[in-house]
Amino acid sequence: MMIAPIPSWPREDDGRAPDCEVEGAADAMVPTEGVRGRILRGAPLAPLVWFKAGGAADWLFEPADLADLEHFLEALEGKLPVMALGLGSNLIVRDGGVPGVVIRLGKPFAKVEVREGNVLACGAGAHGILVASSARDAGIAGLEFLRGIPGTVGGFVRMNGGAYGREVADILVDCDVVLPDGEFATLPASELQYSYRHSELPEGAVVVAARFRGTPGDPRAIGAEMDRIARAREDSQPLRTKTGGSTFKNPPGKKAWELIDQAGCRGLKLGAAQVSEKHANFLINTGDAISADIEGLGELVREKVYARSGVGLEWEIQRVGRV
Secondary structure (H helix, E strand, O other), rough: OOOOOOOOOOOOOOOOOOOOOOOOOOOOOOOOOOOOEEEEEEEEEEHOOOOOOEEEEEEEEEOOOOHHHHHHHHHHOOOOOOEEEOOOOOOEOOOEEEEEEEOOOHHHHHOEEEEOOOOEEEEOOOOOHHHHHHHHHHEOOOOHHHOOOOOOHHHHHHHOEEEEEEEEEHHHEEEEEEOOOOOEHHHHEEHHEOOOOOOOOOOOOOEEEEEEEEEEOOOOHHOOOHHHHHHHHHHHHHOOOOEEEEEOOOOOOOOHHHHHHHHOOOOOHHHHHHHHOOOOOOEOOOOOOOHHHHHHHHHHHHHHHHHHHHOOOOOEEEEEEOO
């Protein structure tokens, strides 16, 4: 279903990958000489994202380690668009698939190390639960909120992930990235120019690691706060469904879910996509929804909220690929 745009309302696509055909992308060959990781052509992405919907990647690359990623990107020479994929939690992969190369960081990028000064050094593939648990065990407070964010460190850093009154900008020291030409760089938090769910990370850069700083704390108190966050999520969010997490950003001074509720959208359906009855700022795939239904439902919600309150909700979920 196509939703007609509202003329007075700027509608920007926050998708990180091009939404148009890249000439020759699906047929172009990627460098394989000297590459030790796994390269797949036409790899289905639906199994890798929480919504369980969407098309395939022209190419999917899972590097063996940092050196392998650097080598691959250097050899690629910027000829194809590149997108990093974490847990696929806050993501809609459009049905036409993602042009170019999707890079998925696996176990070699999922380590967490405790360092001096209440710092945790984390690979970009490390889950938020692992980071928070490691901080708890080391008596480092201030990272408990990561327990409440479904995703990996790479996604947190790129999108300034946050929950329960805290965000990555509060704890990030610096991050390591590999640029599209294969160059390795360390960027201090100040260079990312963080704002609400946004960073100025260089286009096409792949986050490979980050350092977070907390404060000394009691492991028991830290654990209790993590448990509180886990219970709050379980009680309020549709965690056991095919969902993408929080769908829209909270407008200044307002709650997205309240605006959606007031516009009568709780339970609203489009095909097999539905606004969650449990939490109105969550979209769910009730069965075999296609990504067009999920994204179209989100746009319908935005239209209804704007008509009711005059507030233009902004997507928090990233939408990538070809329509």
